[in-house]
Amino acid sequence: MxxxxxxxxxxxxxxxxYGRNQVLDNIHASFAEGAITAITGPSGQGKxxxxxxxxxxxxxxxxxxxxxxIRIRLxxxxxxxxxxDIPMPLLRRKVAMIFQEPNPLPMSIAGNMAFxxxxxxxxxKSFIEEKVQKAxxxxxxxxxxxxxxxxxxxxxxxxxxxxxxxxxxxxxEPEVLLCDEPTSSLxxxxxxxxxxxxxxxxxxxxxxxxxxxxxxxxxxxxxxMLLQDQGLSQI
Amino acid sequence: MQGFAEKAVVVFSWIMTILLCLFVFLFxxxxxxxxxPSLGRELIFGQADPLQALLGRARVFDGIxxxxxGTLCLVELSATLAVPVGVCSGxxxxxxxxxxxxxxxxxxxxxxxxxxxxxxGLFGFSLAVFLHNHFDDRIGPCLLISSLSLAILVLPYIxxxxxxxxxxxxxxxxxxxxxxxxxxxxxxxxxLIPNALSGISSGIILAVGRCAEDTAVMxxxxxxxxxxxxxxxxxxxxxxxxxxxYISNQYTNPEELAGGYGASLILLGVCAxxxxxxxxxKKHLSxxxxxxx
Numbered sequence: 001m002x003x004x005x006x007x008x009x010x011x012x013x014x015x016x017x018y019g020r021n022q023v024l025d026n027i028h029a030s031f032a033e034g035a036i037t038a039i040t041g042p043s044g045q046g047k048x049x050x051x052x053x054x055x056x057x058x059x060x061x062x063x064x065x066x067x068x069x070i071r072i073r074l075x076x077x078x079x080x081x082x083x084x085d086i087p088m089p090l091l092r093r094k095v096a097m098i099f100q101e102p103n104p105l106p107m108s109i110a111g112n113m114a115f116x117x118x119x120x121x122x123x124x125k126s127f128i129e130e131k132v133q134k135a136x137x138x139x140x141x142x143x144x145x146x147x148x149x150x151x152x153x154x155x156x157x158x159x160x161x162x163x164x165x166x167x168x169x170x171x172x173e174p175e176v177l178l179c180d181e182p183t184s185s186l187x188x189x190x191x192x193x194x195x196x197x198x199x200x201x202x203x204x205x206x207x208x209x210x211x212x213x214x215x216x217x218x219x220x221x222x223x224x225m226l227l228q229d230q231g232l233s234q235i
Numbered sequence: 236m237q238g239f240a241e242k243a244v245v246v247f248s249w250i251m252t253i254l255l256c257l258f259v260f261l262f263x264x265x266x267x268x269x270x271x272p273s274l275g276r277e278l279i280f281g282q283a284d285p286l287q288a289l290l291g292r293a294r295v296f297d298g299i300x301x302x303x304x305g306t307l308c309l310v311e312l313s314a315t316l317a318v319p320v321g322v323c324s325g326x327x328x329x330x331x332x333x334x335x336x337x338x339x340x341x342x343x344x345x346x347x348x349x350x351x352x353x354x355x356g357l358f359g360f361s362l363a364v365f366l367h368n369h370f371d372d373r374i375g376p377c378l379l380i381s382s383l384s385l386a387i388l389v390l391p392y393i394x395x396x397x398x399x400x401x402x403x404x405x406x407x408x409x410x411x412x413x414x415x416x417x418x419x420x421x422x423x424x425x426x427l428i429p430n431a432l433s434g435i436s437s438g439i440i441l442a443v444g445r446c447a448e449d450t451a452v453m454x455x456x457x458x459x460x461x462x463x464x465x466x467x468x469x470x471x472x473x474x475x476x477x478x479x480x481y482i483s484n485q486y487t488n489p490e491e492l493a494g495g496y497g498a499s500l501i502l503l504g505v506c507a508x509x510x511x512x513x514x515x516x517k518k519h520l521s522x523x524x525x526x527x528x
Contacts, residue, residue, distance in 0.1 A: 057410060062334075093416035103411045105426065116415040119425070172416065 007073070008033040008176065008206040009054060011232075014068030014082075016049055016058070023049050025230035027068070036198065036207040038221035040214070041228045047210045050227060051178045054208070055095040056081045056088055074175055093120060096174035100181040102161035104153035104168075109145050112153045112164060116172050131171050139167035139197055159190025163197065170201070177201060179209040183216065195220050266503070270496030278497045279303070294463050299498050301464045305378070305472035306447055306505055308465055312382035313389065313446040318439055321390050325397020325435070330423055348391035356455035359384030363456065376457035379468040384452045389442035396438020400431035436517035443509050447502070450476040475502040 009031040016024040023046040031037050039047050052058045053070060071078050074094050079086040081095075093116070104112050113132040122128060132149075136142040141163045145156070153164055162182060169177060179198065183191035198207060199220050211217050217224050226235045280288050281297030288295050295301055328337055359380050366374040374380075404427055412426035413419075428435070458477040465472040475498055482495035 055414070057414065060410065060413065088413075089416045089418045089421075092414055097414040099407065099410075099414075101407055103407045105411060106430065115425070119412070119415060119417045119421055168415065 006033050007031065009073075009208075010069075010071045012069040012071075014053065014066065014070060016046065016053065016067075017065045018061070019063045022230065024232075027232045029225065029232050031206060031208060032222070033073070033206050034202055035222040036202055036209060036220055038209045038211050038217035038224045039227055039232070040211055040217060040224060041226050043212075045227050046230070047227050048180050050232070051097070051180050051208060051210055054081065054176065054178055055092045055097055056084070057092075057097065059088070072176065089119070093172045094174050095176040095178065096169035096172065097178040098162070098165050098169055098180065098182055100184050102158065102165045102185070104156070104161050104164055106152070106154055108150045109153045109156070109164065110149040112168055113171055116168060120172065135167040135171040136164075138170055138200070139163040140193065141167055157190070159186050159193060162186060162190070162194055166194070166197065170204075174205055176206045176208070179207060181210050181212065184212065191216070263503075266496060266499055269493065270498075270500040273490070273493040273497035274500060278494055279501070291464065296461070299473075299475065299478055299494075299501065301462065302473040302475045302478045302498070303501065303505065304464045305458075305462075306475045306502070308378060308472065309382055309385065309453070309474060310443055310446045310509060312378065312468070313385040314439070314443055316382060317386035317389050317393055317442060317446075320386075321393025321438075321442070322397050322435060324390075324394045326401065326423060326428070328394065328398045329401035330419070330427070344391040344394050347387070348395070352388055352449050352451040353455070355384050355388045356452040358387070359452060359456035374469060376455070376471065377469045378457060378465050378472045381453055381456040381458065381472070384456050385446045385449060388449060388452060389445050392442045392445070393435075393438045396441070397431070397435045400434025400438075401427055403434070404430055432517060432520060436513060436520075440510055440513045443513055444506055447506050447509060448476050450474075450480050453477050454480075475505065 007030045009029075011027050011029040011031075014024060014027040015022065027050070039050065041047055049058060053066060054072065058064050058066060066082055068082065069080060070082050071080050072095060073079075074086075079091065081091055105115060107115070110132060113135060114128050117128050117131060133142060136145065141160065144160065145164075153161065156164060162185075166177075166179075166182070182198070183194050186194065195216060198209065201207060209217075209221065224235050226233050276285060277298065279285075279295075279298050279300050281295050281300075283293045283295045283298065283300075287293035288298075288300055324340075328340055332340065360376060362383070363374060363376045363380045366380075408426065408430050409422075412422035417425065453474050453476065457471050458474050459471045460473070460477075460481050462471040462473050479495050479498050479502065482491055482498070486492040486495065
């Protein structure tokens, strides 16, 4: 496949198996840098599985097997997650992921935000505070939580929790953000805020969004792809 | 008909719960009635001066102070031996072991949990005899051998509760740390263990309770009626459960038997203290691990 300079991710002949069950068959695709690509399709077709291939989350599933090539451009360097030519923690810091259900850890808001930085070995308090504030502001959450950063993150509303989780992923300044149905557990108003937030992130990173909502995909996506019968095609 | 069946189940469950609560209430009430009159300085310190006894300057011959100290030493030593081994084994089984290893070790720990405590006691006694004959004739049934035997006895509870608590964590929690760039060890340390701490602590609390009360193991591995406060790990010791057993078998007058009830109340108090200590540690540990990650 011809590599275009604006491509951020290239998928070439990828097949995926859970034990003997084949979920994806010979997938070819490319994802442009600085764009939102929406992936849709019927339930159980492997959309979340496909998303998990880009940051190797599938690696944690016993009995899972993947063939083919995935190449991701991180900075000036192309890496191949399936070949594990990059340490997994480093890959996952650069290819961040948010899930369907917001999953704040049972700690304070500030603790949640600082957590990925501490995992990465950052110890400078003022640097952490600066990064946390910046990421929360990006998520339109700073004004809402600035006076209760030490309070539990579990007390936030559903929409706030999801924005916190996105902000937490952004604190490491990822180049790719994988979003697995990020608004499916939220009401319309909260979903709208998340959509605006995702669109605002296009300038900073490449987004792959799994969604079931066609109207949402039309609103936010630059490209929509359909995953059906183990294959991926553009619509 | 279905509504009637459901009501019957609810009423039956309610009655059983009430009966159980009533039984616990009657049991503790009976112990209090029998044991409270004998509770006092004399039961614990006998004729010795409490301050001198507490400072280790006076030996208590006719009180249960040495038995209280012996029980606390036994529990602390057993927990120190069993908790790190049990928790680490549980983590290994939940997070690193393959299916075959999990099945094999699961079966092994289930068998270990099913071994009667008297058999564990016999193993401890045999170990003491072996060490006495082959290594050092100063070694015999003692506090260390008792603690080791009790640690083996409670290991399955700690291993299984740790393993199950970790395995029951939702996939959402499991992948949170990984998706944020944690390596496997960081994910276990900062995300999985803090979230499973409640279940792990329950296993430890259960183990602590078992260490404090298992008379059969103590009987064969070093407990005696009059040993005083244990002076070293290799000395024999007194323990509250054995004192209660001994008094209930050998009492010569009602006052002595009342002393046994008093000792039972103190043993309950010691257990309650240990549970509260474990609960307090769990709470502070949770705070430390969850909020200070």
